[in-house]
Amino acid sequence: MSNDPAPSAASSKLVIRKIGLLLSGDLAQPILDADTVVCVNGVIQSVGHEKDLDIAGATTTIDAKGTALAPGLIDSHVHPVCGDWTPRQNQLGWIDSCLHGGVTTMVSAGEVHTPGRPKDIVGLKAMAIFAQRAFQAFRPGGVKIYAGAPVLEQGMVEDDFKELAAAGVKFLGEVGLGSVKDGTTGRRMVAWARKYGIQSTIHTGGPSIPGSSLIDKDMVLETDADVIGHVNGGHTALPDDQIVELCERSPRALEIVHNGNERAGLLALRTAKELKQLHRVILGTDSPAGSGVQPLGILRMISMLSSLGDIPAEQAICLATGNTAKMRSLNCGLIAPGREASFVFLDTAQQSAGKTLLDSIQKGDLPGVGMVITDGAISIQRSRNTPPATRVPEVVK
Numbered sequence: 001m002s003n004d005p006a007p008s009a010a011s012s013k014l015v016i017r018k019i020g021l022l023l024s025g026d027l028a029q030p031i032l033d034a035d036t037v038v039c040v041n042g043v044i045q046s047v048g049h050e051k052d053l054d055i056a057g058a059t060t061t062i063d064a065k066g067t068a069l070a071p072g073l074i075d076s077h078v079h080p081v082c083g084d085w086t087p088r089q090n091q092l093g094w095i096d097s098c099l100h101g102g103v104t105t106m107v108s109a110g111e112v113h114t115p116g117r118p119k120d121i122v123g124l125k126a127m128a129i130f131a132q133r134a135f136q137a138f139r140p141g142g143v144k145i146y147a148g149a150p151v152l153e154q155g156m157v158e159d160d161f162k163e164l165a166a167a168g169v170k171f172l173g174e175v176g177l178g179s180v181k182d183g184t185t186g187r188r189m190v191a192w193a194r195k196y197g198i199q200s201t202i203h204t205g206g207p208s209i210p211g212s213s214l215i216d217k218d219m220v221l222e223t224d225a226d227v228i229g230h231v232n233g234g235h236t237a238l239p240d241d242q243i244v245e246l247c248e249r250s251p252r253a254l255e256i257v258h259n260g261n262e263r264a265g266l267l268a269l270r271t272a273k274e275l276k277q278l279h280r281v282i283l284g285t286d287s288p289a290g291s292g293v294q295p296l297g298i299l300r301m302i303s304m305l306s307s308l309g310d311i312p313a314e315q316a317i318c319l320a321t322g323n324t325a326k327m328r329s330l331n332c333g334l335i336a337p338g339r340e341a342s343f344v345f346l347d348t349a350q351q352s353a354g355k356t357l358l359d360s361i362q363k364g365d366l367p368g369v370g371m372v373i374t375d376g377a378i379s380i381q382r383s384r385n386t387p388p389a390t391r392v393p394e395v396v397k
Contacts (some may be wrong), residue, residue, distance in 0.1 A: 110173020
């Protein structure tokens, strides 16, 4: 598999060799028969066996030492505010900590914890554009944050969405966290956003912050947002029959979050599996939140859904990588030519009962992170947050 343009003399070229398990992030083929990945200028150029690839001229070579290589994890649901600080728990460095949990990409569901968050239309647009610009330029540890997600308020008109899209805004904040709390208005505004290429997410379940309210299955179905945000509640879930109905009647993405109801998350997963629609399931943390920040939240979700939801670990990893990338229209999350070169190296945690990495995850253990790469550059080596990996990759050049 190759994406050919030859590197120029000034190119950076990353070669990752001796990969023991290549996890593609793609549900259709979650494990690839390959041991080498070649990246040029932060983009995957080729994937295959070392003997078949052009590895000459590498500026960086990594010996994976038989560890697993997976796409960098994507957190589909975060609430950033300003830089690497959150007022929700007055915590510094939360994004960098999540990098140590293998997360290389985050999608904002609204900067709703911003002190004094403006709710007038001029103010909310200005804040969204500011957040989009700020996080486009500021990447803690290399983590890419798609921020600037305005919360819908009454009085917005089509031209507001056109203006936001022209300014670079790609996502809406959770529908229902502002003054728009009816399906008719929500559906109209979501359609305007979609027209201009802005993706939408709807709050699902009971209130999460002051000013939010119950969003039940009727409003979710009528609004028809692109992503059913925290289908397992954030934190309070809908009744089981409503969750099942959302899975059955809506074609939209089903987002399961760490800071939700775990039992409801497993119900959503099993329902999607029974419907043969696992491709709709994506993962987020819904953090920072009242329950804090979870640097290993996405890894914990992968382990929980695999061990208790009875899906193979390699498929569970797809929910946090390729599924999210496809549903969110991101150029990451898959190990394939042309995709962003963001990766996480994983191995069985020391002393795990699992015989292999995948077996350990299916037994409910967290894997160890040995290295994280963002856009072809090494961001961290052995994680300070995961259990120590049995093996770790080595930079040989």
